[in-house]
Amino acid sequence: MDWIRNAIEQILPELVALRHDLHAHPELAFEEYRTAEVVAQWLQRWGIEVRTGIGKTGVVGTLRGEAGVGDIVGFRADMDALPIEEANDLPYRSRNPGKMHACGHDGHTTILLGAAAVLAQCRERVRGCVRFYFQPAEEGVSGARAMLAEGVLEEMPPKWVVALHGRPGLPAGCIALRAGAILASADTFDIWLKGRGGHAALPHLTDDPIVAGAYLIQALQTIASRESSALDPVVLSVTQFHAGNTYNVLPTVAHLTGTVRCLQEGTRGRVRERMAQMVEATAQSWHLRGEFEWHDGVPPLCNDRAVTEMVARVATEAFGAESVQWLEHPLMGAEDFAYFARAVPAAMFLLGLGDVADWHTACFDFNDDAIAPGVEMLVRLALQRT
Ligand SMILES: [Zn+2]
Ligand SMILES: [Zn+2]
Numbered sequence: 001m002d003w004i005r006n007a008i009e010q011i012l013p014e015l016v017a018l019r020h021d022l023h024a025h026p027e028l029a030f031e032e033y034r035t036a037e038v039v040a041q042w043l044q045r046w047g048i049e050v051r052t053g054i055g056k057t058g059v060v061g062t063l064r065g066e067a068g069v070g071d072i073v074g075f076r077a078d079m080d081a082l083p084i085e086e087a088n089d090l091p092y093r094s095r096n097p098g099k100m101h102a103c104g105h106d107g108h109t110t111i112l113l114g115a116a117a118v119l120a121q122c123r124e125r126v127r128g129c130v131r132f133y134f135q136p137a138e139e140g141v142s143g144a145r146a147m148l149a150e151g152v153l154e155e156m157p158p159k160w161v162v163a164l165h166g167r168p169g170l171p172a173g174c175i176a177l178r179a180g181a182i183l184a185s186a187d188t189f190d191i192w193l194k195g196r197g198g199h200a201a202l203p204h205l206t207d208d209p210i211v212a213g214a215y216l217i218q219a220l221q222t223i224a225s226r227e228s229s230a231l232d233p234v235v236l237s238v239t240q241f242h243a244g245n246t247y248n249v250l251p252t253v254a255h256l257t258g259t260v261r262c263l264q265e266g267t268r269g270r271v272r273e274r275m276a277q278m279v280e281a282t283a284q285s286w287h288l289r290g291e292f293e294w295h296d297g298v299p300p301l302c303n304d305r306a307v308t309e310m311v312a313r314v315a316t317e318a319f320g321a322e323s324v325q326w327l328e329h330p331l332m333g334a335e336d337f338a339y340f341a342r343a344v345p346a347a348m349f350l351l352g353l354g355d356v357a358d359w360h361t362a363c364f365d366f367n368d369d370a371i372a373p374g375v376e377m378l379v380r381l382a383l384q385r386t
Helices: 002-024 033-045 105-121 143-148 209-225 265-285 305-319 338-343 368-383
Strands: 049-054 058-064 072-078 129-135 160-167 175-177 180-183 186-194 234-243 253-262 289-298 301-303 324-326 346-352
Touching: 002 033, 002 105, 002 368, 033 049, 033 058, 033 105, 033 129, 058 105, 058 143, 072 105, 072 368, 105 129, 105 160, 105 368, 129 143, 143 338, 160 305, 160 338, 160 368, 175 305, 186 209, 186 265, 209 234, 209 253, 209 265, 234 265, 253 265, 265 289, 301 305, 301 338, 301 346, 305 324, 305 346, 305 368, 338 346, 346 368
Parallel strands: 072 129, 072 160, 160 346, 175 324
Antiparallel strands: 049 058, 058 129, 175 346, 180 301, 186 253, 186 289, 234 253
């Protein structure tokens, strides 16, 4: 399918310029107004139906193929940037102070726009429909959920949805993937231990929430180390412990916060339940009042086996078996594409970015060499049907 590579070659300079433009104008979660405008204009230019303002700033494109009846399939890209001051000295460095495309969503958006343009040019080869989901707010606040809440899957149910994420350290253009769990859930929690404070010299007249909090942190770790199978990973990190403000007063409140990462939905529920019990029991042991709030975050991302195998097959056909890596282990990071994957058969694959700085650092920059292979993967996936 050399014609695909030729078609990509034709628009590649434009795609690189587009990526640099997006990189220079990063927008934070749910503020992607300019980005959404750029996306919508590009799709319109290629004659793709566009709807904007989905889940606040999301964009959905629909390409109707002309090769006859076929499935609806979908691709998702994320558009938001991070609150990081860019340290790169690039001609296209961020022009928005304190904001930066440090996770490569500029690259993801560009690749999906590239795939849309190539598919629009060969719509006589496309069967069925291709849907392009450009989601806002992947970082932390789940634009995927906001988009799905508006029924973007129900209105035209896709047979599958595929997404990619750039991966520093993986050779440029290589594809890495895994069936089943590939990324973890990311929930957060707040704990308060409250009681009588008092004179630090007279602790027996107080209910010291600091000592109780210290015990609680130890106890919580046993949920991961003693109550979870070593083959069903749980990460429980207490990330803040605030109490007191001077040397000789025991405070009335200790406030702890943190995050929990799991790979299985059932495990997530069990950890939550055990945490609530431990907070309650610890508080009781030390005559304190315990309050526990669990904030549901992104669920684990579980790649559908059949869709993953399809992606691997297409990658092997396109780039050879040596460019496809099966990940032995999932990553304990999280991605809100998990909401798509919970609703329809879906898979996310990692696209090698070569030797670039790590995700979420001030020196990260998406590698333009990954654009063409990324576009080729999505185009080939859209064109092959089993
Ligand atoms: Zn990120
Ligand atoms: Zn990301």
